[in-house]
Amino acid sequence: MTDTKPKTCETPTAKQQRVWDKAAHSYDKQIALFERIQFAGGREWLAERAQGRVLEVAIGTGRNLPHYPQDVKLTGIELSTEMLSIARDRATELGIAADLRQGDAANLPVEDASVDTVVCALSLCTIPDPRRAIAEMSRVLVPGGHLLLLDHIGSTWPPVYALQWLAERLTIRLAGEHFTRRQLPLVQAGGFEVVETQRLKAGTVERIHAVKPVEPSQS
Template sequence: MSVTAPDDETAKVLRAWNTQAAVYDRQIAFFERIWFGGGREWLAARARGRVLEVAIGTGLNLRHYPDGVTLTGVELSPAMLAIARRRAADLGVDADLREGNAEALSLPDESFDTVVCALSLCGIPRPAAAIAEMRRVLVPGGRLLLLDHIGSTWPPVRAAQWLLERVTIRTAGEHFTRRQLPLVTAAGFEIVERERRKAGTVERIHARK
């Protein structure tokens, strides 16, 4: 799906990721080690069948998916998507990687067994709309697998996150105090597994439609 006329918030996110695409992998590497370690492996180990990765970014999950899955990836930023396509080619991963908006997926109803979204609902302008789209494209009983940074359970950390958001929301649309779990349950998913780590700032969710 081509993004031809994004609204202001989506356009801001699009500009930010297009600008950061070339340096994103270097920037995230430190946080992958100390903050999100093992999260991508956790997601991929639970992926089954026809897999859709929403907001695939530069394709950092690609190396972790098990053999036998059929992979589709959607990404808002053409610059990020170009890197993901090169990474897939380098890894020999056969994946359908396409431009698209998580809030309006150009994909059929009930067409995937698993939907994955890693470190992206924090920046999608309307995460509830994106989760509703994820549910729409999942088959009954399908798996939703999420990894994200969220608002801490420890007040001093949460206060620091709130202050950081005063900058990041304005410049890149990125939130640090969002909670994805209430949106997932409100969308009608059943929670299968849920883990919170790093003073409650990182959450892994495995849910079932």
């Protein structure tokens, strides 16, 4: 008899959780070389601009933890429970009292206007709905709060961009990983004021510092 029971479809978010749970225990080793060559100084750049109540979205294994100023109050959100476990161990080893929670970037378990800085490093390239994630980052920021992003994006050099596009044909399907996606237009469309950007490594890496506008007082 033919099985007519419909097959369960995996959502993009569930797929990302599965992919990063599987990659969690080898992630630090795999990313180390790329951080030295392509993203060098990026985590320090983010952390030195973070202030007050800081929310890191997609904190991963906690590779930003050693770089934050000691006076920030840090909350971290991570979809992958396996990566979150590693981040918690890292925070304990470093003596950092961070509130690390499991959660989705598209539905942050954080109250409106409750943080001063949002940080997201090397993650909007894989988050299924980056526009919604940025809207959530805006929601939880206080007016005048800071948004700090680091990611790889499509190169300004056509031969490199072509290679990135080709690589995406495989990486998007297997792991939801985008190489030509760019976050800056989404940040601008989300109403943020961009105050600082850096584009490095043949245009393949971008750092963004933006501020959520302060609404004019109503008379």
